[in-house]
Amino acid sequence: MTKNNNIEMIEVTDLSQKEALSPVDLAMADNRPAKQTVRNLWLEIALSLDKTYGNDEVPLYLTLPGAHALDLKLFAEKGLIQFTETGSLASTSMRKVIAIEKNAQSAYALQKTIPGLKIVEQDFRSFIVGESLLKFPKGDYEKYCCARIINLDLNTSLRHSVENTRVQFPVLTWVTKVCQVHTSKRPDEDWYLYLTLDSRIDWPEFVSNEIAGFLNDNFRHSNELKESCRMLYGLELYNQIIDGYPVNFANLQSEEQQKVLMLVVPKKLSQLVHAYGWRIQTLTNLRYGGQNNNAHMVTWIFAFKADSRATSAPNEVYLDCLKSILSSAGFISDDGKIQNAG
Amino acid sequence: MLESQNPDNSNKFDGEIRVASRIIDYLSSGLYPSPAACLKELINNSYDANASRVEVFIKPDADRIIVADDGIGLNRIEFEKHFKRISESHKRDESDETANGRPKIGKIGIGFIAANELCEVMEIYSTKAGSTELLHVSLNFEEMRKPIEMRRRSDTDVVKGDYEGEILTAGKDEHYTQLYLKSVRDRMKPIMVSEAQYSESNKRETRSLYGLLPEHIVMELKDPTLNSWSDFDAYSSTMLGVALNVPIKYYPGWIPNIYRSDLSDFEKELADLDFEVYYDGNLLGKPIVFNSSDKSALLSRFEFQGQEVAAKGYFYVQHGSIKPGDIQGLLLRIRNSAVSEYDHSFWDFTPTDSQVIQRWVSAEVWADDRLEGAMNIDRRTLRISHPAYVELRTAIHKHLRAVLQEATTKIYRAASIERKSQRENVAIEIIKTVSDKKLSLVAPIAARNLNNYLEESTGSPRIRKALQLKYSVAELYNIIIEVSNDLLSAEQLEELFKRLVERIGK
Numbered sequence: 001m002t003k004n005n006n007i008e009m010i011e012v013t014d015l016s017q018k019e020a021l022s023p024v025d026l027a028m029a030d031n032r033p034a035k036q037t038v039r040n041l042w043l044e045i046a047l048s049l050d051k052t053y054g055n056d057e058v059p060l061y062l063t064l065p066g067a068h069a070l071d072l073k074l075f076a077e078k079g080l081i082q083f084t085e086t087g088s089l090a091s092t093s094m095r096k097v098i099a100i101e102k103n104a105q106s107a108y109a110l111q112k113t114i115p116g117l118k119i120v121e122q123d124f125r126s127f128i129v130g131e132s133l134l135k136f137p138k139g140d141y142e143k144y145c146c147a148r149i150i151n152l153d154l155n156t157s158l159r160h161s162v163e164n165t166r167v168q169f170p171v172l173t174w175v176t177k178v179c180q181v182h183t184s185k186r187p188d189e190d191w192y193l194y195l196t197l198d199s200r201i202d203w204p205e206f207v208s209n210e211i212a213g214f215l216n217d218n219f220r221h222s223n224e225l226k227e228s229c230r231m232l233y234g235l236e237l238y239n240q241i242i243d244g245y246p247v248n249f250a251n252l253q254s255e256e257q258q259k260v261l262m263l264v265v266p267k268k269l270s271q272l273v274h275a276y277g278w279r280i281q282t283l284t285n286l287r288y289g290g291q292n293n294n295a296h297m298v299t300w301i302f303a304f305k306a307d308s309r310a311t312s313a314p315n316e317v318y319l320d321c322l323k324s325i326l327s328s329a330g331f332i333s334d335d336g337k338i339q340n341a342g
Numbered sequence: 343m344l345e346s347q348n349p350d351n352s353n354k355f356d357g358e359i360r361v362a363s364r365i366i367d368y369l370s371s372g373l374y375p376s377p378a379a380c381l382k383e384l385i386n387n388s389y390d391a392n393a394s395r396v397e398v399f400i401k402p403d404a405d406r407i408i409v410a411d412d413g414i415g416l417n418r419i420e421f422e423k424h425f426k427r428i429s430e431s432h433k434r435d436e437s438d439e440t441a442n443g444r445p446k447i448g449k450i451g452i453g454f455i456a457a458n459e460l461c462e463v464m465e466i467y468s469t470k471a472g473s474t475e476l477l478h479v480s481l482n483f484e485e486m487r488k489p490i491e492m493r494r495r496s497d498t499d500v501v502k503g504d505y506e507g508e509i510l511t512a513g514k515d516e517h518y519t520q521l522y523l524k525s526v527r528d529r530m531k532p533i534m535v536s537e538a539q540y541s542e543s544n545k546r547e548t549r550s551l552y553g554l555l556p557e558h559i560v561m562e563l564k565d566p567t568l569n570s571w572s573d574f575d576a577y578s579s580t581m582l583g584v585a586l587n588v589p590i591k592y593y594p595g596w597i598p599n600i601y602r603s604d605l606s607d608f609e610k611e612l613a614d615l616d617f618e619v620y621y622d623g624n625l626l627g628k629p630i631v632f633n634s635s636d637k638s639a640l641l642s643r644f645e646f647q648g649q650e651v652a653a654k655g656y657f658y659v660q661h662g663s664i665k666p667g668d669i670q671g672l673l674l675r676i677r678n679s680a681v682s683e684y685d686h687s688f689w690d691f692t693p694t695d696s697q698v699i700q701r702w703v704s705a706e707v708w709a710d711d712r713l714e715g716a717m718n719i720d721r722r723t724l725r726i727s728h729p730a731y732v733e734l735r736t737a738i739h740k741h742l743r744a745v746l747q748e749a750t751t752k753i754y755r756a757a758s759i760e761r762k763s764q765r766e767n768v769a770i771e772i773i774k775t776v777s778d779k780k781l782s783l784v785a786p787i788a789a790r791n792l793n794n795y796l797e798e799s800t801g802s803p804r805i806r807k808a809l810q811l812k813y814s815v816a817e818l819y820n821i822i823i824e825v826s827n828d829l830l831s832a833e834q835l836e837e838l839f840k841r842l843v844e845r846i847g848k
Contacts, residue, residue, distance in 0.1 A: 084552065084623075085554060086554065086555055087623055088401070088552070088553045088623040089401075091537065091552065094401070094402040104467065104520075104522050105520065107408075108399075108410060108520055111399045111408060112397065112399075115399060115624075116401040116552075116553070116622055117402070118403065119406075121406055
């Protein structure tokens with residue numbers, strides 16, 4: 001075990017730790033160009049917010065960095081967070097970035113990479129106190145929840161659950177809860193969500209059909225969205241949805257599943273959070289992966305803008321949310337280049 | 343220890359720890375006085391496990407503490423044997439040395455219990471080289487603190503285990519132990535991480551050693567304005583407390599170069615232990631750093647072979663109080679681990695006329711194992727009636743007395759002579775300046791004679807002493823009258839005194 005004071009030179013992890021790391025950590029350790037492009041997009045927003053970030057009570061950035069903390073290393077490289085001469089996080093940056101890592105040994109590996117980093121040793125679900133809309137984080141966790149950027153780099157698929165015959169997506173419920181905390185504590189402060197998911201869809205048919213109905217229903221509100229969807233999905237799937245035929249998203253090709261999520265997730269989120277006073281602007285909506293045994297992934301950057309119309313004209317807010325969903329859609333090729341929709 | 347095996351999953355197990363009643367007594371009254379004392383116990387455990395590197399993570403808020411080492415590790419059988427009855431430890435059953443020849447520090451195996459003072463829950467992950475078993479145990483101290491009768495339904499029916507374990511998988515070549523201290527007690531946190539100072543009396547800006555390279559820590563410790571470790575923030579004070587106690591190397595430049603060769607065997611013995619502790623990424627060294635020039639210090643080796651005990655060490659004396667005060671006095675080490683902190687009284691050394699000089703002394707003494715018998719369970723205090731203690735105390739006092747005498751002669755008196763000499767030189771310089779600038783203009787021969795006289799004074803103690811004399815105005819008049827009476831006429835005398843009165847009355 002050797003320690004190098006240069007943060008750039010710190011090994012991602014030593015071999016003694018490698019076998020104890022979760023598959024998510026190992027996947028995130030892979031410094032693929034596509035993922036690096038995503039991190040650069042994250043960095044861009046973070047740098048712009050950093051200009052106005054003073055001695056805020058809330059963190060600038062809440063992240064699930066994995067043991068390797070590649071996002072934080074990039075942020076460090078660009079001066080967003082500072083380090084001491086021994087390579088530990090400078091006191092001035094300690095409240096600025098907060099990490100969440102459930103696995104104790106991964107947390108240790110992460111702590112070795114960045115001594116001084118605050119690590120909440122829970123999974124995000126526990127952090128946000130599950131899916132109940134009656135229980136919320138308290139104390140410091142409430143503050144962390146109000147971070148100006150929350151990065152849910154989940155590497156899991158959009159799993160569903162059924163509560164009293166209602167189909168729910170726990171990940172989206174967590175985001176809704178984050179919104180509620182922001183509404184209650186910092187209602188006027190815009191914030192950002194980075195969300196990354198494995199695009200595999202394994203919903204049963206009834207869930208697919210409910211989602212298809214949800215998409216179809218929204219097409220009536222926005223011709224622009226309808227047209228973009230036709231372009232993105234291709235005629236066959238589009239017509240299936242628009243004509244109300246049974247659909248099974250689980251049977252689609254991986255790329256098509258990616259495209260389904262590119263629309264479903266932002267729309268569903270917009271539907272869930274606009275009533276809490278937030279207009280979602282989808283800044284990036286990108287799919288990547290799928291080659292060299294890499295999983296198919298979808299990633300978004302959402303800006304949550306405080307919108308006072310939420311109580312008086314919630315539908316207007318919702319329609320505004322829909323406008324940006326597919327205008328930011330694109331694809332990141334394996335060499336890290338961003339290409340427009342499709 | 344009552345054990346149970348989960349019938350559904352043979353990898354899982356749990357059980358109850360029976361701790362000897364005397365340990366429980368100690369636990370309930372607080373065995374360790376500070377978080378630093380607890381942490382050093384855990385680090386010393388790593389040392390006994392033959393680790394070469396220990397990493398401690400406290401920052402940013404001590405919400406969770408990690409102590410991780412690359413030692414030989416622990417398997418389930420060893421864990422259960424060790425924890426069966428904690429005070430009947432088997433640490434030295436096979437050998438009282440580790441595989442690489444270190445004398446083991448722990449004796450009765452209460453090191454892990456130090457974690458009980460810091461937190462409610464401790465998780466252990468440990469694996470041994472050559473095995474793919476990764477032991478994962480979670481110890482519930484909160485449960486352990488309850489009376490045994492509250493934890494049971496009947497003699498054999500354990501309500502809730504003190505620990506729960508499982509066997510996971512690790513790489514065959516890996517060997518380590520990682521401790522995760524969770525639910526850290528709220529009262530402990532500020533002592534370990536606060537950026538405020540212990541002492542409110544010091545109004546200076548808070549200084550911290552967090553994130554400093556060893557050379558910069560040495561600079562901070564050598565800062566002459568540093569009176570005490572409590573001038574640093576609480577985080578740094580705790581860190582220094584830990585570093586003082588564990589068997590790590592000295593910082594480079596810890597002692598004036600002239601004495602390094604005298605202590606090279608101590609430095610080498612510590613270096614040979616090959617033991618490093620990183621504290622939030624910061625490589626720790628012994629926080630014993632002396633800030634003195636070679637000229638105004640002395641070093642005396644201490645070697646003692648008695649009937650009851652043997653010991654060796656050094657006494658370092660410098661001109662002026664040892665700063666910071668935390669390293670003034672006597673530090674005892676047994677098996678390379680410090681017993682408590684520096685004792686400023688040198689084990690109740692009888693005050694002598696050298697009381698002031700006593701504050702100029704910093705000593706470290708390594709005693710052999712025979713003194714272990716005098717050590718109480720807290721590893722902080724010694725039984726003063728123990729024959730080994732009595733014998734060593736007498737030897738230390740004898741040596742200290744000699745050291746103080748030598749210091750009085752070589753440092754205190756030498757410093758006094760040095761100060762006198764400096765004052766004489768200043769006086770000579772002043773007279774020379776007056777002679778050159780004023781007297782030489784009106785009476786060049788007289789000026790030259792005066793300068794010659796001053797040159798001669800270098801070799802004349804009588805003249806040099808005279809140069810330092812101080813006179814009152816009355817004495818000054820008396821001398822002038824005495825000298826001028828024979829040389830000047832009445833008119834000249836009149837004019838002289840007129841001007842003299844005017845000048846002195848200015």
